Amino acid sequence: MKRVFQYPIWLGELFTGAKSFKANPLIGNDYLNRYGLHVGRVWLAYWMSRLRMAMLAPGVPRADREQFQQYGYVLKESYLPESQFLALVKAVREYEGEIRECCQGDTNTHRILLAPEVLEQLPQVKAVLEDAALKRLFRYCAGHARLPICHIENVHNGSRKNDTVRDPQKNLHVDTFQPTMKFWLYLEDVTDENGPFVFVPGSNRPHRERLKWEYQMSLRAREHADRYTARGSFRVSQEEAERLGEGGPRPFRVAANTLLIANTFGVHARGNAEPGSSRLALWGMSRTNPFLPLPGLGFEYFNRLQYRVLQRMRRQEDARSAAKGKRSSWHVIEQRRL
Template sequence: MLKQITRLPVWLVELFTGAKSFVANPLIGSQRLNRWGLHVGRVALAHGVMRLRMALLSWRVPKADRRQFIEQGYVLKHNYLPEAEYQALVEEVRHGPGEVRQCIQGNARTRRMLLAPEVLEKMPHTRALMKDPAFRRLMRFCAGHLRMPICHAEKVMNGVTDDAPDPQTNLHVDTFQPTMKFWLYLEDVSEHNGPFVFVPGSTCLTRDRLRWEYQMSLKAREHADRYTARGSFRVGQEEAETLGKQPPQSFHVPGNTLLIANTFGVHARGHAEPGTSRLALWGMSRTNPFNPLPGLGFESLNRLQYRVLQRMRQRDDERAAARGVRSSWHRVEGEEFCWSA
């Protein structure tokens, strides 16, 4: 009881942040408060704030891109880079000099190399992309924030173990707030190596979507699915049909395709054949959903977020080592950075 009293101020403050777990925060998970509309209110307010920030950052972003992202929930751009630049970027990423970390979920292994400033100093083609004004304007608009997304080189390897299926292949939403993720694919993506799956229009706050959010909030804390209980709601196939404007769409795209998605929308990682993989530049941005200002875009702040993430990873390593296990995102030891490993 005393612990609950002392933690109450923290739980209250978290209501005004991106905190989403119905288990970790008893106010977020309160059936009574959610029956009164707490969760739906947070969803609606976060959505409105994001639209305001996006409007402030829409300058010089092509109208077609703005419209597609708002109405459909994604932007898709084929042949994003000139061919020579694209091929140079692919070769550079395949021999990237940064630290590699990996996470294993079910039978899938995801490896990422953080594109921190000191790493980009050795990757001129990747650095040029990250500095490109048109690329930065589009990233900032879709993120609703002047701070650039944290970026990685990423390789997803499918069917590497005999464990349970990859949980990311279940349709789901990441969180209650609009969240931006992007992929610049450096290999062709097809039904064989796990395409991104998205329900077009499922980012819109329709009556059906708000009703679904309300119903999920009443049962999320006690839900059998641990991801749902933590605020990343899993979505049934029939539910997905009602939450968007079209059925789930698989993005079978060639290399050199840029895909940006609002993962408040219903999405998943497509099923893939064992032994296949896909390579991409990947990044995400998730900010305080209730701050109406688009933040600051100083380069020092962009650099700082990488330092913070690196320190968090080190702390996770230390805590895991004290328990005699590996952290969820652990370093790939004893191997050079090679996407084919």
């Protein structure tokens, strides 16, 4: 009887960014997906995103727009003037604040949430994120007027020596069925040693081969052995990656002070890295309801509110995990500097 009352909720989730084939029996329904439910959601989400992007295009350089639509990323080397960049790196490395950690396989990811009160203590970071041209580019690539949630991020590779489980982020995958924006402003050089971001150019578009693959995956995702695939973040083989884009996976080995914005509906991964290495960056992401036809208004109130919501969710997760004698997936650590 309980399941009967859940069906209206599951039905409503079809019109949101819900993606789990395991948690929602409608999203994972074999019959509905044979008749194109998942592929239809992919196709509609993409074109709704393109519609919103068109509304947000004014003021964004044409070259950036074309690169993002064609290849799925925007790359800007030597992004900041050298003096500004050096001041930014110094401020980030010296800042002391709450750090949360997520452990996946042998990788520990540390993040400092750049909530409004934190940005007030980091004017060098605030100056970068408040740049009008960058905000226009963020909004365009996200397809939404709300700005991304931003962090300072340090990825520590091979820091859990006794863990033989591979970091799942280092397997080629797509984040979800809808266009999603993530960015990195690298504060140090990115090489094969510390794990470059890997992306398949052109895999951001729902072309014929991509839709065919999405259809095939939708028929077996619910019972898939990989739990991330069952939850809607499909894992991609090397052979599939070659077919879904142009030229296969590309590692972004870039110098410090490079800005990278990517559509993580495209095939990507965190690159393999040497144990003990790390990668420091300003990092952020933006995701919205994929079926909204309008990009929203982008009021500053909502930009601030999303940080409050995330902070509250983290605290609630901390409390639930503590009650079970466990740590939350993103738990606070004693360390105060990245």
